[in-house]
Amino acid sequence: MKRDLRLDDVSRRYGLRGPWVLRNVHLGLAPGSLTRIDGPNGSGKSTLLRLLAGIDAPTEGSITGRPRTAYVPERFPAALPFTAFGYLTHLGTVHGLPRVSAERAAEEWLDRFGAVAHARTPMTRLSKGSSQKVAVAQALLAEPELLILDEAWTGLDADARAELERAVAERRAAGAAVVFVDHDPRRLAGAADTAYTVRDGGLHRRAGEEPAVVPDGPHMIIEVHGAAAPLPAEVLRLAVVAEETAERLHVLTVPASHSDVLLRALLTARPPWHVVSVRHDGSGDASQNEGRDDSQEHSQDESCR
Numbered sequence: 001m002k003r004d005l006r007l008d009d010v011s012r013r014y015g016l017r018g019p020w021v022l023r024n025v026h027l028g029l030a031p032g033s034l035t036r037i038d039g040p041n042g043s044g045k046s047t048l049l050r051l052l053a054g055i056d057a058p059t060e061g062s063i064t065g066r067p068r069t070a071y072v073p074e075r076f077p078a079a080l081p082f083t084a085f086g087y088l089t090h091l092g093t094v095h096g097l098p099r100v101s102a103e104r105a106a107e108e109w110l111d112r113f114g115a116v117a118h119a120r121t122p123m124t125r126l127s128k129g130s131s132q133k134v135a136v137a138q139a140l141l142a143e144p145e146l147l148i149l150d151e152a153w154t155g156l157d158a159d160a161r162a163e164l165e166r167a168v169a170e171r172r173a174a175g176a177a178v179v180f181v182d183h184d185p186r187r188l189a190g191a192a193d194t195a196y197t198v199r200d201g202g203l204h205r206r207a208g209e210e211p212a213v214v215p216d217g218p219h220m221i222i223e224v225h226g227a228a229a230p231l232p233a234e235v236l237r238l239a240v241v242a243e244e245t246a247e248r249l250h251v252l253t254v255p256a257s258h259s260d261v262l263l264r265a266l267l268t269a270r271p272p273w274h275v276v277s278v279r280h281d282g283s284g285d286a287s288q289n290e291g292r293d294d295s296q297e298h299s300q301d302e303s304c305r
């Protein structure tokens, strides 16, 4: 994504005299950003996402700078006359991939989401969970510059949910913008740059979501060892200091309030980073939490290796 996607004075209503669902909305999405959208049922979240995805048009106003976009709808049409593999390959070719590359990408994403066993299953016979894996895979396979996720985690098993979080981090690291709606407030908690609430037709920026890093308060020192790959962009964004003290050994200083998110970014990276130690930055009171954080994260670490 090279420049911002902009919504200027965008309004949407259904039908000539229907009530305004969105009214005079302004929004800018920067490359690499992660934006959460929430709001009450029926407030217009999906409407906004469909406008962002370009599958619906504003009644008034303009949308400019649309990049290559992929979208996971709230309700994926599973009754398609394809097998899972056939559908993903077909979509890959629609996105401009040569057939062999489309087949490879289809296989890779089915594998990442643990759905290879269902590759040859007709879409109509897939379980809800497997169908959702295909819904997510079809969006990721296109390596979009803008990824729009409408309740995309719903119906996925725990491994697939983690894989989708990883894929979101990868897309952002590649410079894509990601926008998501999710009923679980813990989804990507702390990772979003900005959160908005859709209410009464307007888009209201939620206070307290930025900045991502708070300089005050206790800090954690996290020592990590990793592959030749650079530290994930998300980690660099959250850490206030990142030093490479020996070959592939990095010491990160992060506000304690963001250490969980940073650890998750390390452990869900591909390949995952090995967390060597986690300690508080010289503050006595904070050490109470150390055992809990350590054991929790190390057990995750084991499962990732």
Ligand SMILES: Nc1ncnc2c1ncn2[C@@H]1O[C@H](COP(=O)(O)OP(=O)(O)OP(=O)(O)O)[C@@H](O)[C@H]1O
Binding pocket: 014, 021, 039, 040, 041, 042, 043, 044, 045, 046, 047, 048, 074
């Ligand atoms: N295609 C459509 N035709 C007519 N009305 C629609 C259409 N799509 C949405 N609406 C109406 O627009 C309003 C906003 O719907 P939307 O699905 O965008 O809200 P939402 O916040 O995503 O809801 P939910 O949280 O229940 O998914 C609702 O009143 C809905 O009935």
